[in-house]
Amino acid sequence: MSNLPILQYEDKIIETVEKNAVVVIIGETGSGKSTQLSQILLRRGYANSAAIAVTQPRRVAAVSVARRVSQELGVRLGEEVGYAIRFEDRTSEKTKIKYLTDGVLLRESLSNTKLSHYSVIILDEAHERSLNTDILLGLMKRLIKLRESNFKVLITSATLDGEKVSKFFYDCPVLNVPGKLYPVEILYSKERPVSYIESSLKTAIDIHVREPEGDILIFMTGQDDIEKLVSKLEEKVRSLEEGSCMDAVVYPLHGSLPPDMQVRVFSPPPPNCRRFIVATNIAETSLTVDGVVYVIDSGYVKQRQYNPSTGMYSLDVVQISKVQANQRVGRAGRTRPGKCYRLYPTAVYRDDFLDATIPEIQRTSLAGSVLYLKSLDLIDMDILKFDFLDPPSVESLEDALKQLYLIDAIDENGIITSIGRTMAELPLEPSLSRTLIEANENGSLSQALTVVSMLSAETTLLPGRSKPAEKKRKHDVSNLPNGSGFGDHIQLLQIFECWDHNHYDVEWCKENGLQVRGMMFVKDVRKQLCQIMQKMSKGSLDVRARGRKGSSQQEYRNLRKALTVGYANQVAERMFHHNGYRTLSFKPQLVQVHPSSVLSTDEEGMFPDYVVYHELISTTKAFMRNICKIEMPWVNPIKRKLEKLNIRKLSGGSVCSADKSEEKLTGLPENDPKTIVIPENIDSKIQAAKERFLARKGKK
Secondary structure, three states: OOOHHHHHHHHHHHHHHHHOOEEEEEEEEOHHHHHEEEEEHHHOOOOOOOOEEEEEEEEHHHHHHHHHHHHHHHHHHHEEEEEEEEEEEOOOOOOOEEEEEHHHHHHHHHHOOOOOOEEEEEEEOHHHHOOHHHHHHHHHHHHHHHHHOOOEEEEEOOOOOOHHHHOOOOOOOEEEEEEOOEEEEEEOOOOOOOOOHHHHEEEEEEEEHHHHOOEEEEEEOOOOHHHHHHHHHHHHHOOOOOOOOOOOEEEOOEEEEEEEHHHHHHHOOOOOOEEEEEOOOOOOOOOOOOOOOEEEEEOEEEEEEEEEEOEEEEEEEEEOOOOHHHHHHHHHHHHOOEEEOOOOOOOHHHHHHOOOOOOHHHHOOOHHHHHHHOOOOOOOOOOHHOOOOOOOOHHHHHHHHHHHHHHOOOOOOOOOOOHHHHHHHHHOOOOHHHHHHHHHHOOOOOHHHHHHHHOOOOOOOOOOOOOOOHOOOOOOOOOOOOOHHOOOHHHHHHHHHHHHHHOOHHHHHHHOOOHHHHHHHHHHHHHHHHHHHHHEEEEEEOOOOOOOOOOHHHHHHHHHHHHHHHHOOOEEEEOOOOOOEEEEOOOOOOEEEEOOOOOOOOOOOOOEEEEEEEEEEOOOOEEEEEEEOOEEEEEEHHHHHHHHHHHHHHHHOOOHHHHHHHHOOOOOOOOOOOOOOOOOOOHHHHHHHHHHHHHHHHHH
């Protein structure tokens, strides 16, 4: 720790912080900024009157860095040093340094708009440009005007455009702290491999057999790829001739891993043993794994993108940026000279990679963020003119306003409602928050809590829903509930109630092919949501899972009505002559039921007339995922709201529609062959098709 470069700049940092409200610190890889900056401020008395907050874009980083700092200070985690992430808070009244996700800090500001319980707020890893970090940058700009002069904001990063951020914060000073890096040799492939998984496997084994000791960090795109490569590596290592090379252990590293599996990556390996660490881009900057000497860079990352004109998400494997590629190189030079094997040619890096990653705020749905901003009641707040470092498109903001209006979070003039304020207090996306509130009114809160918790799981819970064929469970899983014909939300409810009936037995999950860790997470989330709802209602609510009894048909119906209100923006109407659906809230868009759905058809093979969906995804086609049958009378109020929707009134200002075409997000193009666009006179054609169908039916 004493050799970390940032400690040599302690006096300069403190001098600059004392003179300025905002300071940008560019700390290169290995500088020690994430662990040491908070301790420097602690030593200099900045936590005497209030705590020091350090935000992280990722929960894994918030937990691991807090654990590291508590060890260095010799204190128990959760006391002087603690962390807070969604659904978990390990802090106390003693806490002086608090690591937390940027989303948690945003939520804290709802009850304390000036964040007066913090003397310093450090926005760490700001270069990742997460949605919440970008919103925090805008809020900090307002907050430094409202708080006293002793309030400090530090923005830290390894690769951030310091001058751009400095200009945003009224030309605040930028400090550059060099890192502690050894030289890294970069080796390029002659061409792009057919399979980056197979190429990574071969490269990793070649390193293991031929190169000296040192751990190998392999960058994959996501959990599925990681699991495939981990399995292949373990098999290959076992097949190597005994004594031909050192022993090896293989560890996955991604955001969905439980804390105990994350922690083991940071423990040194056994003697004469090499570690293979297969990770997502979480290991680029958020986490530092000591001992890595070799890096294998696939050149890809999995990125979730949202198209506001279609309401559709796509999860795409895309090329990384030059910034990301250089961060990956830096992972190999922490303890001694290293090597980075880039599985792509020099020309691809030079000509094809973007200079920097597209900020999340320009490729995601903004409904939750806009609801948060509305709930702050800031003076002269205009959502369309909020001060963002990189503004999202007008279309994205309008899409968010429309979503919030349809679920009653804002009124027709764009003013937040009492329902919207309650929604903002819940750590959920707006559709799920609204569902809980409506369920509390109609007597299906227990059921809604279960479904919302199941949908909040961050991994696939059910067998066969997204796993490739070779990964499906070998045993029969037909004894799982089927949703009683109503669809996926009801099936999720029934599964949890069965598990409750079986006393939350882990073996029951395994026997039925359910993801054990995910189900345990759901159980914990449900418990915490129950506590939040009880607190908000200031009374006793019936929130117990139904267990042996199970939910009644009336409770199923009430839940489906609550889902209709919560998902008012996500209603689809079946084409009468076709089992495809069109979305109601977006431009006429034909979508299909996802193959994984348990939604039933009638005796004529037809799906229900109306459904709500949890999300639209674009893969080979446009699909609705997690679907529930609803009834026409519940849809009519939504249709009426759509008819009188006025986006100018919702925004509180005028919008020049002529500029919109130039400001659209990159996403699914409107003429994409995967998506059938229905012509504007579709209603008359549907009506004509209905009449022909009824005429034929009458003749039978």
